Amino acid sequence: xxxxxxxxxxxxxxxxxxxxxxxxxxxxxxxxxVGIMTSLLFLGTRAIAEKQTIFTxxxxxxxxxxxxxxxxxxxDQNNYDLITDFYAxxxxxxxxxxxxxxxxVAFYTSxxxxxxxxxxxxxHLYNEQKIGENAxxxxxxxxxDSEHTSIVANPAYSAEKMDAFYQIAIEDIxxxxxxxxxxxxxxxxxxxxxxxIFILPFSILVSLLVFELLFPLIFSRGRxxxxxxxxxxxxxxxxxxxxxxxxFLARFALFLFVEIIASVxxxxxxxxxxxxxxxxxxxxxxxxxxxxGIYSVDVELKTIYKSIDEYEASHxxxxxxx
Numbered sequence: 011x012x013x014x015x016x017x018x019x020x021x022x023x024x025x026x027x028x029x030x031x032x033x034x035x036x037x038x039x040x041x042x043x044v045g046i047m048t049s050l051l052f053l054g055t056r057a058i059a060e061k062q063t064i065f066t067x068x069x070x071x072x073x074x075x076x077x078x079x080x081x082x083x084x085x086d087q088n089n090y091d092l093i094t095d096f097y098a099x100x101x102x103x104x105x106x107x108x109x110x111x112x113x114x115v116a117f118y119t120s121x122x123x124x125x126x127x128x129x130x131x132x133x134h135l136y137n138e139q140k141i142g143e144n145a146x147x148x149x150x151x152x153x154x155d156s157e158h159t160s161i162v163a164n165p166a167y168s169a170e171k172m173d174a175f176y177q178i179a180i181e182d183i184x185x186x187x188x189x190x191x192x193x194x195x196x197x198x199x200x201x202x203x204x205x206x207i208f209i210l211p212f213s214i215l216v217s218l219l220v221f222e223l224l225f226p227l228i229f230s231r232g233r234x235x236x237x238x239x240x241x242x243x244x245x246x247x248x249x250x251x252x253x254x255x256x257x258f259l260a261r262f263a264l265f266l267f268v269e270i271i272a273s274v275x276x277x278x279x280x281x282x283x284x285x286x287x288x289x290x291x292x293x294x295x296x297x298x299x300x301x302x303g304i305y306s307v308d309v310e311l312k313t314i315y316k317s318i319d320e321y322e323a324s325h326x327x328x329x330x331x332x
Contacts, residue, residue: 025250025307025314027294028243033306036237043236044217051213059204068200075194079123080116081184094180103169110176117184123191135187137161139179146183150175218270223262232314233258242310248303252316257302264298 059065073090076082082090083097093113097106114136118124124132138144140151140161150172154160163172189195226233232244232252247253253261273281284297293305307314315321 025246025305025309025312028306028308030294032241032243032308033294036235036241036243039237039240040221040235043221044214047217047220048210048213051216052209055209055213056205059209062204064200065204068197068204071193071197072201075122075188075191075197078120079184079188080113080120081180081188092181092185094177103173107169107172107176110173110180114176114179114184117188123187136179139183140175146175146178148175218266222265223259226258226262227255230255231316232309238306242308243306244309244314245299245304246307246314248305249318250315251318251321252314253302253304257304261298261302261304264301265296268297 076090081093083093085091085096100106118133118136126132139146150164150167151161152164154162221235225235229239234244245253269281269284287300288294288296291300
């Protein structure tokens with residue numbers, strides 16, 4: 011009886027861990043692409059939104075009330091700037107505070123914003139900011155006569171120091187009164203919903219879906235984004251093969267909902283934690299990669315296989331063993 015021993019060849023795949031610098035460059039490139047696409051989508055989506063009646067009415071209402079308040083000035087781009095922002099770079103304080111005073115008087119004497127028949131409202135509210143128990147701290151104004159009928163700027167203060175009073179009177183107090191106007195607050199809410207709560211998040215989400223999900227699904231061997239493909243970085247599992255679609259989708263879900271969305275509501279704690287893991291864990295894994303057993307490797311001189319069967323088919327007669 012003749013005994014024949016079969017010799018089984020064991021093949022080991024050895025991938026080099028991707029360098030910090032390459033991974034960071036790949037990530038920065040991807041985020042640059044996301045940022046560019048987000049900007050384009052934001053502009054395009056906003057252009058569409060601006061044609062919607064509810065949005066255009068809100069923009070017109072806000073612009074009209076800003077103009078009537080005299081707290082805003084029309085800039086060169088035909089947009090309204092808060093008057094303190096409009097004159098922020100101007101150091102001619104003597105002339106500026108004249109503009110501020112005129113704007114505030116016009117605002118508090120406007121029947122659009124204050125009931126002028128109310129003796130405790132309107133200009134009375136403004137005078138209380140200048141002198142008395144509710145005055146802005148700093149003794150910016152004094153009475154000009156013993157009868158306390160006339161209020162003037164403190165003669166001991168320079169125009170530059172008086173500018174500090176108007177900054178507070180406009181940005182903190184008058185602006186709050188303007189925002190309490192029902193039509194203005196309603197218009198601002200509509201614009202906020204369209205611009206910040208809908209248009210911007212929508213633009214960011216679509217951009218992330220394209221560059222962080224769609225491209226890795228297309229470049230499925232190693233689940234490469236454009237950045238990872240350019241810098242020859244691929245993703246593998248602990249089995250040394252490319253992550254299956256299900257695992258990669260789970261990775262993207264953790265990235266989107268934990269690192270991105272949850273960070274918005276938790277002061278960035280999840281993404282800070284994930285970045286810390288990237289720098290300090292043994293295999294330099296982010297939180298999603300650590301949870302799902304995914305590793306970033308250098309594939310400039312290597313091939314990532316989609317399955318063990320694919321590897322064995324390309325190495326006829328060889329077995330696979332990690």
